[in-house]
Each structure stands twice: as C-alpha cells, then as structure tokens.
Amino acid sequence: MRASQRLGICGLCLFLLAIPDRGSPDLESTARAAEQAGPSLHVNGARLRQTLEKLSEFGRPAGATFADGVTRLGFSEEDLAAREYVMGLMRAAGLDVRVDPAGNIFGRRAGTEDLPVLLFGSHIDSVPNGGNFDGDVGSLGAIEVIRAMNEHGVRTRHPLEVVIWTNEEGHHFGKGLFGSSAAAGLLSPDVLERRDEQGLSIADWLHRYGQDPARFLEARLPPNYFVAYLELHIEQGGILDREKIPIGVVEGIVGIHWYTCQAHGFANHAGTTPMDQRRDALAAAAKAVLAVREEVRREPGRQVGTVGYMKVEPGARNIIPARVEFPVELRDLDAAKIERIWERIQQRFQQIEREESVRISCTLLSSDRPALTDPAIRQAIRQAADSAGLRFLDLPSGAGHDAQQMARLGPVGMIFIPSRGGISHSPQEFSDWEDIARGAEVLYRTILLLDRNPPPR
Ligand code: HGY
Ligand code: MN
Ligand code: MN
Numbered sequence: 001m002r003a004s005q006r007l008g009i010c011g012l013c014l015f016l017l018a019i020p021d022r023g024s025p026d027l028e029s030t031a032r033a034a035e036q037a038g039p040s041l042h043v044n045g046a047r048l049r050q051t052l053e054k055l056s057e058f059g060r061p062a063g064a065t066f067a068d069g070v071t072r073l074g075f076s077e078e079d080l081a082a083r084e085y086v087m088g089l090m091r092a093a094g095l096d097v098r099v100d101p102a103g104n105i106f107g108r109r110a111g112t113e114d115l116p117v118l119l120f121g122s123h124i125d126s127v128p129n130g131g132n133f134d135g136d137v138g139s140l141g142a143i144e145v146i147r148a149m150n151e152h153g154v155r156t157r158h159p160l161e162v163v164i165w166t167n168e169e170g171h172h173f174g175k176g177l178f179g180s181s182a183a184a185g186l187l188s189p190d191v192l193e194r195r196d197e198q199g200l201s202i203a204d205w206l207h208r209y210g211q212d213p214a215r216f217l218e219a220r221l222p223p224n225y226f227v228a229y230l231e232l233h234i235e236q237g238g239i240l241d242r243e244k245i246p247i248g249v250v251e252g253i254v255g256i257h258w259y260t261c262q263a264h265g266f267a268n269h270a271g272t273t274p275m276d277q278r279r280d281a282l283a284a285a286a287k288a289v290l291a292v293r294e295e296v297r298r299e300p301g302r303q304v305g306t307v308g309y310m311k312v313e314p315g316a317r318n319i320i321p322a323r324v325e326f327p328v329e330l331r332d333l334d335a336a337k338i339e340r341i342w343e344r345i346q347q348r349f350q351q352i353e354r355e356e357s358v359r360i361s362c363t364l365l366s367s368d369r370p371a372l373t374d375p376a377i378r379q380a381i382r383q384a385a386d387s388a389g390l391r392f393l394d395l396p397s398g399a400g401h402d403a404q405q406m407a408r409l410g411p412v413g414m415i416f417i418p419s420r421g422g423i424s425h426s427p428q429e430f431s432d433w434e435d436i437a438r439g440a441e442v443l444y445r446t447i448l449l450l451d452r453n454p455p456p457r
Pocket of ligand 2: 123134135168233400401
C-alpha cells in the first residue's frame with residue numbers, strides 16, 4: 001500500500017458541536033470559514049447517529065437489537081419502507097426530491113449559479129445479515145451535510161444533489177451497482193426480466209417503487225450532469241483501523257466479475273454405486289472451489305477470488321449429488337489481471353471435468369470495470385481533512401461502489417472512515433460514531449472546496 005500518509009495539523013480535540021457561523025452570505029468567506037474552523041465540526045454527529053440508528057430498524061430481525069445487523073435487500077419491502085424514511089429526511093432538509101426510472105432517489109438544493117451539480121451520496125440497501133454502516137453512512141452523512149449547510153447559512157455556486165442509489169449490493173437479481181449502472185447508461189432493459197426467488201421481476205419491483213419500467217432508459221444521466229461525484233463510505237477493510245487514521249482518500253475502486261457456474265454430474269444410489277463409477281457433482285465443485293483459490297493466489301498482488309455459496313441437488317445424504325450451482329467472484333484494480341486469472345480458472349475446470357466425468361459450465365452474470373478517482377478531488381479531500389485537523393491516508397478500495405459507475409460519467413472521489421477490525425458485510429460491522437461525524441465533516445468541507453474550485457473536466 002502506497003502510504004502517501006501525510007500528517008495534517010493534528011487537532012487536539014474535536015468538538016461535536018455545530019459552530020454557528022454568522023451566516024456569511026458570500027461564498028468565498030463561507031468556504032474560508034469552514035477551512036479555518038480547525039477541528040470543530042459543522043455537522044451534528046449526534047443527529048447523524050440518531051438517523052442511522054432509526055434507519056437500522058428497517059430490516060432488523062424481530063426481537064433483535066442494533067448490534068444484530070440488518071437484512072434490507074435492494075428491491076424488498078424493508079428497502080421500500082426505509083426509502084420512505086430517507087426521503088422524509090431529505091424533504092425535511094429542504095431538498096427537492098425526485099425518483100428516477102431505475103428507482104434512484106435524488107434530492108436537489110439550488111445553487112446560486114446555473115452550473116452542473118455537485119453530486120454526492122451512496123446506498124441504503126444491505127447484504128443478507130449485513131451491518132448498519134455500509135452505504136448508510138454515506139447516504140445519511142450526505143443529508144446531514146445539507147442540514148449543516150442550512151444551519152450555517154451556506155449557499156453554494158453549484159446546485160447540490162444527494163443521491164441514494166438503488167440495489168447497490170445486487171443480492172436480488174444478481175446485478176450489483178444496479179441504480180448507478182442505469183444512471184451511467186450501462187444497463188439494457190432486458191435486465192428488467194430477471195426474476196427473484198419469489199418469481200418477481202425487476203420490472204415488477206420498479207412498479208412497486210412507483211416507476212414505469214418502460215421509461216427505464218431515461219434513468220441515464222445526461223453528459224456533464226455533475227462536476228464531481230463524492231461518496232463517503234466505511235472502508236470495509238482494516239487498514240485505517242490498524243493505522244489509527246480517521247480519514248481514507250480512495251485512490252481507486254476494484255473491478256468485480258460475477259460468474260455463475262453449474263457442475264453437472266449424475267444422481268445415483270450412494271450405497272450401490274462403486275466409487276470408481278460415480279459422477280459426483282459436489283466432489284467436482286469442491287475441487288473447483290480450491291482451484292479458484294489456488295489460481296487467485298498464484299500471482300502477486302491484492303486480487304481476491306471467492307466462492308460464496310453452493311446449492312446442491314437433489315441434496316440427500318444417500319444420493320450422489322447430480323448438480324451443484326456455485327458463484328465465482330473475482331476482484332482487482334486491473335481488469336486484465338481478472339481476465340488472466342479467469343482464463344487459468346477455466347483451464348483448471350476443464351481438468352476437473354476430465355478427472356470427475358462431470359461437466360462444469362459458467363456464465364458471466366455481471367462485470368464492473370475498476371475505476372480510478374480524480375486527482376483534484378483526492379487533493380480536495382486531503383485539504384478538507386487537513387483543515388479539520390484530521391490525519392489521512394491514500395488507499396485503494398477492495399469493495400465495489402457506485403462511484404465506480406459514476407467514474408464513467410465524470411470525476412469522482414471517495415472518503416473512507418475506519419471499520420472496526422476491518423469487518424463488514426456482517427452484523428459485527430461497526431464504525432465509531434466520532435469517525436462517522438468526522439467523515440461527514442470532511443465531506444462537508446470537500447464539497448465547499450470543490451464548489452469554489454471544481455475539478456478540471
Ligand atoms: O460487494 C461489494 O464490494 C460492495 O459492498 N457492494
Ligand atoms: Mn457499500
Ligand atoms: Mn456492501
């Protein structure tokens with residue numbers, strides 16, 4: 001990890017109080033006031049925490065507590081209810097709220113000039129049995145920034161838009177970054193026919209989200225829609241926590257390939273079929289899992305590969321498994337490396353087919369390109385952290401984010417805060433409330449800096 005760690009002025013302590021600015025109307029002095037505010041926060045950490053704790057109730061298991069995490073899948077009743085709560089927060093903050101044909105929620109705050117927007121936000125859907133911070137911190141942190149600007153009488157040149165992306169995790173329907181992909185014009189309408197375990201299609205869910213699937217392609221944002229896209233997010237890894245550094249300046253976001261594979265064997269009697277006459281789909285799939293891990297480890301670097309589940313049929317202890325479905329997920333900052341590793345994995349699968357007399361077939365479910373963040377936005381984030389007296393560290397993102405789809409449309413930046421123990425996609429996912437407030441403060445200050453000096457096109 002290139003630790004371009006630069007120490008900012010180390011603030012002695014942070015005040016979790018909104019320091020009332022005397023409402024200076026002009027932009028220059030407002031932004032400068034923010035920069036010169038030192039470690040005091042403009043955002044209200046206690047208020048932000050309260051909204052995050054309320055959001056965590058949508059999809060919390062019955063009888064559970066905050067610490068038990070959440071299941072709030074994109075395109076689910078829990079997500080639908082949570083969206084109403086979040087849109088209520090946006091309206092209460094004075095934002096003009098609209099929902100696009102892919103279900104993405106936008107909340108607009110007028111600027112003083114007719115300019116492209118400064119866009120910032122994240123997602124509120126979760127993985128199954130996930131945590132209460134992934135996506136939520138950036139989504140509700142963005143709304144807290146708007147409230148803080150209202151309280152401080154801040155006007156910006158650029159219109160500001162908070163965005164809540166639909167179905168970022170993609171657990172439903174196997175298309176991650178769904179809403180931001182639609183906004184980037186990367187999805188064709190045939191994706192709407194994908195069905196979930198209840199037999200409902202994405203089109204059915206879009207109707208439930210108040211949208212007309214026939215207008216799906218209108219979700220694509222026009223060219224030059226934003227001058228910069230920013231996303232505050234938990235790191236989901238352990239670097240910042242281990243280094244005890246509160247702010248991460250994201251260098252780039254990994255590409256992610258999702259494949260779905262099937263091992264096709266032959267069901268037969270477990271007692272009467274000799275061991276050398278079996279076509280055992282599960283034994284073949286087990287070899288395939290280890291082959292994925294070996295091929296990912298075969299070359300140096302940060303690449304990762306995962307087989308997250310197996311579905312075995314018919315699934316009885318006295319029948320030789322006939323069919324096994326398993327996913328393969330590959331990630332790296334280098335798309336060519338992902339392809340190279342996948343080639344090697346497929347060769348290993350062909351060898352397993354010969355050894356086990358089992359056919360293995362795989363289809364590409366989705367692939368999202370890696371994305372580098374914008375240097376000028378990275379510098380603005382460093383400057384914002386510095387002005388708040390916060391140390392920062394440049395680092396890559398091993399997690400995928402909506403920002404990587406927005407990078408197709410314009411300059412993006414991401415601000416990370418530490419994840420305790422590097423744990424995420426788990427009920428044990430946790431970030432300190434002070435770190436969350438600090439992250440929102442850096443988002444606040446970065447927006448003001450970019451408003452005055454937007455990144456070059
Ligand atoms: O899977 C990911 O990297 C992200 O959390 N959706
Ligand atoms: Mn996320
Ligand atoms: Mn996630």
